[in-house]
Amino acid sequence: xxxxxxxxxxxxxxxxxxxxxxxxxxxxxxxxxxxxxxxxxxxxxxxxxxxxxxxxxxxxxxxxxxxxxxxxxxxxxxxxxxxxxxxxxxxxxxxxxxxxxxxxxxxxxxxxxxxxxxxxxxxxxxxxxxxxxxxxxxxxxxxxxxxxxxxxxxxxxxxxxxxxxxxxxxxxxxxxxxxxxxxxxxxxxxxxxx
Numbered sequence: 541x542x543x544x545x546x547x548x549x550x551x552x553x554x555x556x557x558x559x560x561x562x563x564x565x566x567x568x569x570x571x572x573x574x575x576x577x578x579x580x581x582x583x584x585x586x587x588x589x590x591x592x593x594x595x596x597x598x599x600x601x602x603x604x605x606x607x608x609x610x611x612x613x614x615x616x617x618x619x620x621x622x623x624x625x626x627x628x629x630x631x632x633x634x635x636x637x638x639x640x641x642x643x644x645x646x647x648x649x650x651x652x653x654x655x656x657x658x659x660x661x662x663x664x665x666x667x668x669x670x671x672x673x674x675x676x677x678x679x680x681x682x683x684x685x686x687x688x689x690x691x692x693x694x695x696x697x698x699x700x701x702x703x704x705x706x707x708x709x710x711x712x713x714x715x716x717x718x719x720x721x722x723x724x725x726x727x728x729x730x731x732x733x734x
Contacts, residue, residue, distance in 0.1 A: 556702075568690035571681065574664075577655040579637050584654060586661070586681070587689060595627035596681040599651070600667040602674040603633035604643045609676045611722040612697050612704050617649050627680075632656050634674060665694065678703070 541549075571586065578584040590596045599616065602609040613631060616623070623629045631651040633640060640653040662668040667675045676697035683689045699717070700707045710717045 563693050566693070568682070568692050571689045571691050573689065574656075574659055574661040576632065576659055576661060577637055577657065579641060579653060581637055587683060587687060589630050589652075589654065590628050590681075590683050590689075593628040594683055596683070597623060597627050597629045598665075598679045598681065599629070599631040600662060600665065600675070600677045600679065601631050601633040602676055603635040604639055606676070607722040607724055608699070609633075609697070610647065610724060611706065612676060613649060613651065614647060615704050615706070617647070617651065620650050630654050632662065634662060634668075634672075665691070 574586045575583050576586065576589075586596075589598075599613065601613055620629060629651065630653070631649070632654045634657050635643070635655060636657055637653070637655050640655060643649075644651065644653055656662045662674060663670070663672075665679050667677055667679075669675075677695055678697070679694040680692045681689055682692050695701075695703070697703055706722075707717065710720060
């Protein structure tokens with residue numbers, strides 16, 4: 541590794557430590573107790589998603605139609621036991637519960653899945669615009685002893701972020717990411733019957 545690259549790596553680590561400190565000092569945002577839709581169509585509130593935990597990580601996923609969101613969820617799926625050891629974790633999308641269930645089964649996801657299809661939750665958290673276009677990322681929430689819920693942090697997911705290891709790994713290649721894009725499957729299609 542060149543001295544120039546080594547210095548940049550050190551600077552990045554230093555900036556990440558500063559970012560973490562700033563996030564701790566940021567104001568917390570009071571959040572209402574949204575009504576969302578559980579896997580069997582039942583109403584589940586944001587407060588209920590905490591279970592017996594005081595912290596909750598919500599993965600904002602664009603749903604079945606996004607190969608990028610699928611890539612992030614696939615990668616986080618392996619981290620899920622570690623994440624759940626620290627906090628409650630749920631993946632939320634606008635897909636209906638049946639679509640979520642079918643897609644999760646096809647991917648082997650173990651996340652709890654919640655639908656925000658009939659809620660303003662995704663938009664209010666800043667992960668959808670007025671036209672309904674969604675954006676991937678995550679929100680962290682804290683519930684205090686009195687049951688008040690606050691969002692303590694949020695971040696976006698996107699190519700090159702810190703939350704999907706494939707991007708920095710691919711940057712190590714001679715030609716970098718090289719316009720690579722994720723797909724739902726990489727197996728070759730079977731040849732048509734003659």
